[in-house]
Amino acid sequence: MPMSQSFKDRLFPVVDQIAEHYGTPFHIYDEVGIRETGEKLKQVFSGIDGFREYYAVKALPNPKILALMFDMGFGADCSSIPELILSRQLGAKGEDIMFTSNNTDPVEFAAAAAEGGCVLNLDDISLIDKVPEFPELICFRYNPGPRRTGNVIIGNPVEAKYGVTHDQVIEAYRKAQEKGAKRFGLHTMVASNELDYTYMVETARMVLEIAELVEAELGIRFEFVNIGGGFGIPYKPEQNALDIETMATEIAAQFDAFKSKHGYAPRMYMESGRFMTGPHGCLVTTAINQKETYRKYVGLDACMSSLMRPALYEAYHHIDVVGKEGQEKTEIYDVVGSLCENNDKFAVQRELPQIDEGDLVVIHDSGAHGHAMGFQYNGRLRPKELLLKADGSVELIRRAETVDDYFATLKFDADEMAPK
């Protein structure tokens, strides 16, 4: 299922009032759903000592959402300076933050080390000498290359730009030891939006094997292994949810086996973004136009500046027309925005209830990589964000962009030069 029945049951009866109060379009997020998912993760992984989720901030970088994550005891996975600032503003410090950047600029290393530092996760062996002050605790991102097959979104590991190779991994930790590192972690991320739980079990097996290999060579005892993000969500109604119970049981068994063999086991970290927030948000829009040419079109008051995934990945996002679920009269529509790009379509040739202008059209699963991926191309601005709170009240948690925001970067001090 896309958006949960529970979210729907709490949102749809009042969505017209919310739309009237705030105006469309908006993303609205479900506090109850986010908390339930977070608590569920903690519960299923409670068999692994020191389990911690580092929420991947990029999925939905809103302070109110991040505050929910910290309230559940989660850390933050950041990969840019603004994400670090956002996390620290909300009180995350030190080992509450994993900094997993790639193609990193020295300025970013400095920011990561500032204000009490964080867990530095290095993407490449060549970066070791570029870290200004080498930290005591260091992690590397491991890329298994041909040892694993990738999934659709992240692609084949051999073609992925991330991480150190299998042949580099021992050398990476050896160099880190020479630089004075005393505490170690190991990270990988080899999937995105994966719904097959066995893939994650294999990933856990893989990182534990690498931890064992590095320990045998260098005598390093890993404090943690991080299996990354990539937990999938069912965007299509016919898809099944990821079986996290079975996954957690099988992963815990591997940690137990490691412990029996070595007398200790590393802690397990993960960095879910999409799984935490994806299904717990939707984009609420109004149908503003209808057009019948070679196809039937419904035009919404939002476009791909609010949700890029359909245009970017041809991703399916389920659509409901409020008050018309299950209606017998249907049409085949292309559901479009106003951007001057023909891929600005939320759905292509989708069977939907017959839509009238003024209908509220809800696009599911916009809680991750939705607003955050937005942009201003073509002068199409990003919409507001709302939070549906546990007590049923609604709060504005980000205003819509304005024309002033669009022009903000055109206000600057004059700066001209004449090259000699």
Ligand SMILES: *Cc1c(COP(=O)(O)O)cnc(C)c1O
């Ligand atoms: C994007 C990202 C994640 C989160 O991925 P999801 O697919 O949203 O779970 C985690 N770790 C890193 C390093 C990432 O880049």
